[in-house]
Amino acid sequence: MIPPGKENLPDLIRLKGDERVFGWMLHGVRSAERAAEELEDDSDFWEVRGYGTWCVFERESGAFLGICGFMERPDGRGVALRYALWPECRGKGFAREAARAALAFGHRAGLRRIIAVARDENIASRAVLTDIGMTLAGEFRNQGHRMLLFQSLAGS
Template identity: 70%
Template structure:
């Protein structure tokens, strides 16, 4: 693999099959390719990106990590470190809140990678203190809707975007476990 360094960031997340690394300068070529591919990125907000726009977004994503402590990860397969796509937690430009997003190469679909990466990102976000994380999918995007449903996100709204009906889902941080009650004496 060319590109991203293998040094672990404190925000690197490992799952049974994946390594999620915060995006950095070494990911630029992978991100330009992914974000420029209609099949991989066409359904994302604002669609495919030019190489220049992908570079601008990478700089924004790096800065976002520094300010927020969460952001976009590059998803790599654990066995061979192959770049599979992205998963992230980003502030939506429409003010709806922090949103889970994911985009993987089409040939990676159907193998559970999106679910595994998205589950890890959600858990990271809730541990980082995000009480509510949303996700948005086109009504017609059944694959993304299935992933969101499998992760336990619940429908919570709809809106129109460029003539398409959009569904909003939410994940609420689980309540903290009650503290164990101290025993008042030895058990009899």
Template identity: 70%
Template sequence: MSGVGDPATERRGPVSFTGQRDAVSAAGQYGGAGGAVSDLPRDALGAAKAEVGALARPAAVERASAALAQSRIVRTARLTLLPVGLENLDDLVRLKADPRVFEVMLHGVRTPERTREELEDDVDFWAVRGYGTWAVHLDGHAQRGSGEFLGIVGLMERPDGRGVALRYALWPECRGRGYAREAARAALDYAHAAGVRRVIGVARETNEASRGVMEEIGMTAAGEFRNQGHRMIVFESVR
């Protein structure tokens, strides 16, 4: 699935430096008993500030990184969506090599080498855009690496220039259970919340299942084009 949207702004929470107070307190020894940082000789003050920065920075960065990672996990009633990582490679190789899943996708089935390249691109896309592709797991309480892997859902920049697009690809065994619709709706909501005003989706005219998913999550037909002899329907969501 694929589409044009405004670039999202990555939102980061405030950073706190919990180690700073202890470091400043310890630095008071340079000014004698009960000495304040302002009482320090200039060289000692500089050393104390450097020590504060050295102590605070790793912990703050770690906390900010953890908070950012958590903000990108999406949970629905039955599913957990986790940003893709290298730990998903084996599952993705199987998924993208299956013609039942990827024959109708842009560029068709993938080789293992191509799948690895795309995964690395997906990881980079998350870092730059603040949104991207998720691995879909069955189990609303799944942690990374647990819960049955159902497929992928997410957002990509279409190489044909049409913009930011919603895509989803789940195992055929998942059909008829509403998992694609549930995952696609969650990804679409995330995109708009992240600041992407317009998201599109593309499906072959003959792919009634995919078209049905987009219609059910509120996307509307907005155009068409032909690709390798197939009539492609463009859907959009604008908020």
């Protein structure tokens, strides 16, 4: 797993600028400029930490499906698993496969505790997190939304 490169920027701009995808994410949709800044941040994060966010592609077609990986939550809750795939990918197992692989990679990379956050009303994301073995560990409110905090502990 390697970080996205500049060749992925057009796909990242489309994904991160789409309300159907990034409307669910922390800080919402991104401008093209912000998506480019985040690409640089992701590369730096990989260089320092040895893990981060990567692009997800369909094996057969090579089509860009979205992103998956890790970020340090700005609220200090820890390193979080995150994923964002096109709505057309729903129900096909891509998010589960990517999230499961990321979780295993993160624990192999030495992360003892990995968290994930989902809005209470995001049933699909909650199902993915539960299906890959993450457990509910708390909740909080963010911008008027009830947020659920999940965790995975190495060796559990």
